[in-house]
Amino acid sequence: MLRDEQFGFRPKHSTSLKLARLDERITRNFGEKRLTGAVFLDLAKAFDTVWIDGLLYKLTLLNFPSYIVHTISTYLKDRTFEMSFQTATSTRRGMRAGESQGGMISPVLFSLCVNDMPPHSHRVELAHYADHTVYIATSRKPTLFVS
Numbered sequence: 001m002l003r004d005e006q007f008g009f010r011p012k013h014s015t016s017l018k019l020a021r022l023d024e025r026i027t028r029n030f031g032e033k034r035l036t037g038a039v040f041l042d043l044a045k046a047f048d049t050v051w052i053d054g055l056l057y058k059l060t061l062l063n064f065p066s067y068i069v070h071t072i073s074t075y076l077k078d079r080t081f082e083m084s085f086q087t088a089t090s091t092r093r094g095m096r097a098g099e100s101q102g103g104m105i106s107p108v109l110f111s112l113c114v115n116d117m118p119p120h121s122h123r124v125e126l127a128h129y130a131d132h133t134v135y136i137a138t139s140r141k142p143t144l145f146v147s
Contacts, residue, residue, distance in 0.1 A: 035141075041135075
């Protein structure tokens with residue numbers, strides 16, 4: 001279900017493997033007098049802003065069994081939070097979006113949310129790890145990196 005560009009969370013797709021591939025690509029490009037450019041994205045508050053209904057819709061499109069979609073819905077919906085500082089505690093409020101960062105399934109659910117990002121091309125490689133994304137481009141001309 002997860003695209004090949006998604007690293008972590010599964011066999012033969014460790015983050016250290018992706019880093020080794022990146023290092024190998026940069027070294028090869030350097031030897032072939034090619035330039036390597038990279039853009040590293042870290043989505044701020046990514047887990048906190050997941051659109052729950054959109055995620056559940058994607059799970060349905062991916063043909064997840066309805067009982068799993070229902071179980072995940074129960075896990076994500078109708079959650080509340082409150083804040084405490086010293087002796088004061090806020091009123092309890094409902095959460096409208098987001099998923100628990102500490103949940104074991106959360107990184108996989110988030111990965112499914114971003115699973116339909118635009119694919120890479122022959123000059124640009126894409127790699128995901130949870131809320132981190134890197135685009136790696138190769139060219140002989142520096143002008144292709146600027147647009």
